[in-house]
Each structure stands twice: as C-alpha cells, then as structure tokens.
Amino acid sequence: MTQHSPKSPQFFLTSPSPCPYLEGQYERKVFTHLVGEKAGEMNDLLTQGGFRRSQNIAYRPACETCRACVSVRILVDGFAPSKNMRRILRVNDDLVGTEHKAEPTSEQYSLFRRYLDARHKEGGMSEMTVLDYAMMVEDTHVPTAVIEYRKRGPDSFVTGRGEGPLVAVALSDRMSDGYSMVYSFYDPDMPERSLGTWMILDHISRARARGLPHVYLGYWVEGSRKMEYKTRFRPQEHLTSAGWELYKG
Structure with a gap:
C-alpha cells in the first residue's frame, strides 16, 4: 500500500477528459490524498489555495488551455440577504x-x-x-x-x-x-x-x-448557467493569480 506523508503530500495529474461545464473544452486536475493526523490542516490549506475535496482526495483544475474555474468564498461578516x-x-x-x-x-x-x-x-x-x-x-x-x-x-x-x-x-x-x-x-x-x-x-x-x-x-465558471447562483451571495472573494480578491462583477 502506498504511504502518503501529510507533511509532504504527493501530487498527481489526471488525463484530459471532456469538461462538464464548457462545451468543447477538456479538463485536467491535479490531486493529492488527504490522509493521516494532519489531513484536516492540509485540507484547510489546500481549500484556501483553491482545492476542493471529494472523499479523501483534494483536487483543483489544471487545464492546459482554460482558466475558467474560479474558487469562490462568501465573506460572512459583510453578507446581507x-x-x-x-x-x-x-x-x-x-x-x-x-x-x-x-x-x-x-x-x-x-x-x-x-x-x-x-x-x-x-x-x-x-x-x-x-x-x-x-x-x-x-x-x-x-x-x-x-x-x-x-x-x-x-x-x-x-x-x-x-x-x-x-x-x-x-x-x-x-x-x-x-x-x-x-x-x-x-x-x-x-x-x-x-x-x-x-x-x-x-x-x-x-x-x-x-x-x-x-x-x-467551490468553483464558479463564468458563462455556465449551472454556476450563476454562486455570484448572488455578496460580498464574496474570488481566487486569482494575485490571491483572494473581492468580486465586483
């Protein structure tokens, strides 16, 4: 059985597959295993860095020609329905x-x-x-x-x-x-x-x-009707190449 150290996780890359959100695009994901006593801490760090969890896997998009998937988080203190x-x-x-x-x-x-x-x-x-x-x-x-x-x-x-x-x-x-x-x-x-x-x-x-x-x-994809609801909850931040930034769209 492969052992994964929580202090130095191993990352893997999936093969391309059809994107479920944008027609004609192909998605790839980078992922690692969330195991061991430090799994919770690692999940915190990875989620704050744009990863999502599915079972004991943390993953994020790593598409070659597309950057449409954007991590979204609501700012609780400033939120008003x-x-x-x-x-x-x-x-x-x-x-x-x-x-x-x-x-x-x-x-x-x-x-x-x-x-x-x-x-x-x-x-x-x-x-x-x-x-x-x-x-x-x-x-x-x-x-x-x-x-x-x-x-x-x-x-x-x-x-x-x-x-x-x-x-x-x-x-x-x-x-x-x-x-x-x-x-x-x-x-x-x-x-x-x-x-x-x-x-x-x-x-x-x-x-x-x-x-x-x-x-x-999770992820918001501009132009995807499935994802439109996520931008209704404001204020919210989107993860960009410069870090988490207030969404003003």
Whole structure:
C-alpha cells in the first residue's frame, strides 16, 4: 500500500477528459490524498489555495488551455440577504438543520436518488449506488458533518432538532476559517422553498454563529448557467493569480 506523508503530500495529474461545464473544452486536475493526523490542516490549506475535496482526495483544475474555474468564498461578516433571499428565509422558517457525524443512512440515500433522478439524470453521479453514496459521505479524514434538515416540531425549541421526513442534506467540511460545502441535495418536489439557496444561507448563519469568516462554495465558471447562483451571495472573494480578491462583477 502506498504511504502518503501529510507533511509532504504527493501530487498527481489526471488525463484530459471532456469538461462538464464548457462545451468543447477538456479538463485536467491535479490531486493529492488527504490522509493521516494532519489531513484536516492540509485540507484547510489546500481549500484556501483553491482545492476542493471529494472523499479523501483534494483536487483543483489544471487545464492546459482554460482558466475558467474560479474558487469562490462568501465573506460572512459583510453578507446581507437580498429581498428574494429574505423571502426564502421566511418560507423555510419551519425547517431545522441538525449537524451529525459523517455517517450515511438509507433515508439520506433515498432522498439523494430522488434528487439525482429529478435534477441530474444525465450527470456523472446519476449511476451512484448506495455503496457509492456511503463512500462519498464517510470516506473522509477531515472534520466533516452531515447536516440534515427537517420540519420544526413541538420539541425542536428544546432539542434543537427537526422532526418528520428528511427535506434536505448538506455534506460540509468544518474548517478553521469557515465551512466548505462539499455537496448538497434536497427534495425535488418542493421548488417553492428554493432549498439550494436556503442551505447556503443556513451555512452563512452557522459560520457567523461560530465567528468564522468564510463559506466556501467551490468553483464558479463564468458563462455556465449551472454556476450563476454562486455570484448572488455578496460580498464574496474570488481566487486569482494575485490571491483572494473581492468580486465586483
């Protein structure tokens, strides 16, 4: 078995493959393994440097002819919700999010499958089995939480937990300077709730409550309709060749 030192990680480069965001482009990624006692610290440093995590792998684009993927993080202290976001907060005021250990459940997978079949039937994750889902959640060596969202119940004020069926789920890394949203999914039959937007707003609230300055949203690609929503959360910073800079677009 190959051993990877957390103090001197080895980096590898993938072969070119079709870009899922820009037609006609090919993507390559540089990646390393996140293992060992220092995996959490390494994940912090790499995420702050533009990497994303998938299971025990940290990766970032290394495309030869394109630099369209831009790392995005929300500045929590300066954030104020827009009029539409305030409406979304009101609509979902009956929901409660509870942080759990990174452990998969059959209820999560059932919701995950409904979400994929409704929203990403042709995507690269569409064939994921229950075992694939379990690996996505629990194959982590960094501080990771599964946040389950359910409707507020009579005892929620006391227990801090929601009740009833699962409405949405977020898989998120807890970092020294914020939350990094790894993946999220939700009930596709509740479009009026705008649950994807609401989960980001909830992460901003969680980061603010912990005194953490950032929420990392992953990559934004200008011109990709899939990515447009990310620039709605302002102020935010984009990682450039000169470092993190305030986005003014």
